[in-house]
Amino acid sequence: MSGRTAGRLSSWALVLAAGAGVAVLVLPIVALLLATPWGDLPALVGDPAVLQALRLSLGTATVATTVSLLVGVPLAWVLAHDDLRGVRLLRALVTVPLVLPPVVGGVALLLLLGRRGLLGGTLHAWTGLSVPFTSVAVVLAQVFVSLPFLVLAVEGALRGADRRRALAAQTLGASPGYVLRRVTLPAVAPGVAAGAALCFTRALGEFGATVTFAGSFPGTTRTMPLAVYQAMDTAPEQAVAMSVLLLALSVTVLVALRGRWLGGLPGTGGRPAGRAR
Amino acid sequence: MLDVHARVERGALTLDVALRVPPGAVLAVMGPNGSGKSTLLEAVAGLVPLTAGHVRLGDEVLADAAAGHHRPPARRGLGVALQDGALFGHLSARENVAFGPRAQGVRAAAARAAADALLADVGLAEHARTRADRLSGGQARRVAVARAVAARPRALLLDEPFAALDAGTRHGVHGVVRRAVAAGVPALLVTHDLRDALELADALLVLEAGRAVQQGTPAEVAAAPATAYVRRVAAAG
Numbered sequence: 218m219s220g221r222t223a224g225r226l227s228s229w230a231l232v233l234a235a236g237a238g239v240a241v242l243v244l245p246i247v248a249l250l251l252a253t254p255w256g257d258l259p260a261l262v263g264d265p266a267v268l269q270a271l272r273l274s275l276g277t278a279t280v281a282t283t284v285s286l287l288v289g290v291p292l293a294w295v296l297a298h299d300d301l302r303g304v305r306l307l308r309a310l311v312t313v314p315l316v317l318p319p320v321v322g323g324v325a326l327l328l329l330l331g332r333r334g335l336l337g338g339t340l341h342a343w344t345g346l347s348v349p350f351t352s353v354a355v356v357l358a359q360v361f362v363s364l365p366f367l368v369l370a371v372e373g374a375l376r377g378a379d380r381r382r383a384l385a386a387q388t389l390g391a392s393p394g395y396v397l398r399r400v401t402l403p404a405v406a407p408g409v410a411a412g413a414a415l416c417f418t419r420a421l422g423e424f425g426a427t428v429t430f431a432g433s434f435p436g437t438t439r440t441m442p443l444a445v446y447q448a449m450d451t452a453p454e455q456a457v458a459m460s461v462l463l464l465a466l467s468v469t470v471l472v473a474l475r476g477r478w479l480g481g482l483p484g485t486g487g488r489p490a491g492r493a494r
Numbered sequence: 495m496l497d498v499h500a501r502v503e504r505g506a507l508t509l510d511v512a513l514r515v516p517p518g519a520v521l522a523v524m525g526p527n528g529s530g531k532s533t534l535l536e537a538v539a540g541l542v543p544l545t546a547g548h549v550r551l552g553d554e555v556l557a558d559a560a561a562g563h564h565r566p567p568a569r570r571g572l573g574v575a576l577q578d579g580a581l582f583g584h585l586s587a588r589e590n591v592a593f594g595p596r597a598q599g600v601r602a603a604a605a606r607a608a609a610d611a612l613l614a615d616v617g618l619a620e621h622a623r624t625r626a627d628r629l630s631g632g633q634a635r636r637v638a639v640a641r642a643v644a645a646r647p648r649a650l651l652l653d654e655p656f657a658a659l660d661a662g663t664r665h666g667v668h669g670v671v672r673r674a675v676a677a678g679v680p681a682l683l684v685t686h687d688l689r690d691a692l693e694l695a696d697a698l699l700v701l702e703a704g705r706a707v708q709q710g711t712p713a714e715v716a717a718a719p720a721t722a723y724v725r726r727v728a729a730a731g
Contacts, residue, residue, distance in 0.1 A: 388570070
C-alpha cells in the first residue's frame with residue numbers, strides 16, 4: 218500500500234470517528250425535537266404542575282448560583298495563589314464533587330445534615346430545624362455539585378488576568394483589597410460570568426443529589442429534572458415538553474454568553490497577556 | 495537622594511548595579527535587550543526582591559536584603575510607568591491617571607481634575623474618556639507617564655515611556671517629566687534612545703548583561719563610547 222493511500226484511509230477513519238462523536242451528541246437532541254408535540258406545547262408547559270416545578274427550579278438555581286458566587290469567588294482567589302500553604306490539597310478537595318456521582322453527594326449531605334447526621338442532630342436539638350427534604354436542601358445539593366464549576370472557571374480567569382496590571386496598581390499605592398476590587402475583579406468579570414452561567418445550568422440540571430437529599434415533593438423539592446423523571450411514567454408527552462423547555466433554557470444561557478463564554482477562560486486566546494519580562 | 499545597590503538573580507540574568515540619583519536629577523539607563531534595565535526598575539519599585547543590596551530614598555530604607563527588609567510596593571510612594579504602560583484596560587484614560595490618587599484617598603472630583611490636566615499636558619485631552627484598551631501603544635505610554643506622575647511620587651521610575659512617540663508628542667511628555675522632577679524628585683529613566691538621555695538626563699548608566707559598563711553625563715558617554723553597543727547607539731542618536 219502506498220503512503221498516500223494509507224494517509225487517505227486514516228483521514229477517512231478520522232472523519233468517520235469524528236462523525237460518530239457528533240452523532241452521539243446530536244442525534245438524541247434531534248430525537249427529542251422530533252418527538253416534541255409542538256402544537257400542544259403551550260398547554261403542556263402551562264400545566265400548573267409544570268409551572269410549579271419551573272418556578273422552583275429557577276428560584277433554587279438562582280439562589281444556588283448567588284451562594285456559589287459569594288463563597289466561590291473568594292475561594293477561587295485563594296486557589297489562584299499557589300504560594301499559599303495547603304492550596305494544592307484545597308484544590309483537590311474542591312474538585313472532588315466534580316468527579317463524584319451526584320447521588321453520592323446526596324448521601325453525604327444526608328449523613329451530614331440528616332436528623333442523625335454529623336451536624337443535623339445538633340442542629341435539630343438546638344433549633345428544631347431540619348434541612349433534608351426542604352427547598353433549602355435543594356439549594357444545598359445544587360451548590361454542592363455546581364460550586365466547583367464556578368470556582369475552577371473563576372480561578373482560571375484570575376490566573377489569566379495579567380499580573381503586571383496588579384503590580385502596576387500596587388506601585389500606585391493601592392492596597393491588596395483595592396487592587397482586587399478595582400483591577401483584578403473587573404478584569405476577570407467575563408470569567409466570573411462564564412463561571413456563574415456554568416454553575417446556574419449545572420444547578421438547573423441537578424438530579425441525583427437532589428432526589429437523595431431533598432426528595433421529590435411537589436412545590437418544595439420537585440425541580441424540573443425530577444418532574445421530568447416522574448412524568449416519564451405517567452405523562453410522557455409532558456416529560457418531553459419539559460425536556461424541551463430545559464433544553465431551551467440551557468441554549469439561552471449559552472447564546473447569552475457567546476464570546477464572553479470563552480473570552481474569560483484561560484488558554485482560549487480571549488485576551489492577550491502582557492509581555493512578561 | 496535615591497540610593498540603590500541592587501543584586502537580583504532572575505533566570506539567566508544576574509543583575510548587580512549600584513547607582514545614586516540626587517533629588518531633582520534624572521538618571522537614564524540604557525542597554526541592549528535582556529541587559530536588566532526593566533529588572534533594575536522593578537527591583538527599585540519592590541516588584542522583584544533583592545538577593546543582596548538596598549534601596550534607600552532620602553533617609554528611608556525601602557529595602558535592605560541583609561536585614562531582610564522589603565517594604566511592599568504600595569507603600570514606597572514611587573511613581574512607576576512599567577514597560578508598555580500596563581494600563582487598566584477596563585478603565586478610561588482619565589480613571590487610569592486618577593487611579594493612584596484615588597487609591598490613596600483623594601476625592602474623586604479632585605483626582606479627576608488633576609488627571610485631566612495631566613492628560614492635556616501629554617496631548618491626550620480628547621482621549622480622557624477613551625477606554626485604555628482602545629488606546630494605541632504610544633498613547634498608552636503617555637497615559638502611563640501621566641499616571642506615574644499623578645500620585646505626586648517621591649521618585650519616578652519610567653520604563654521606555656517615549657518609545658513609539660513622534661517628535662512633537664515626545665516633547666510634551668518630556669515637559670511633564672521635567673516638571674515632576676523639578677519639584678525635587680529623583681527619576682530613573684529606562685530608554686533605548688540616546689536623544690531622550692541627551693535631552694532629559696543629568697547622567698547616563700549603560701547596562702550590559704546585568705552590569706554597568708559605562709557611566710557619565712549623556713554627552714560624555716556619547717562622545718567616548720566604551721563598548722560596541724554604546725558606539726552603535728551613539729551613531730544612531
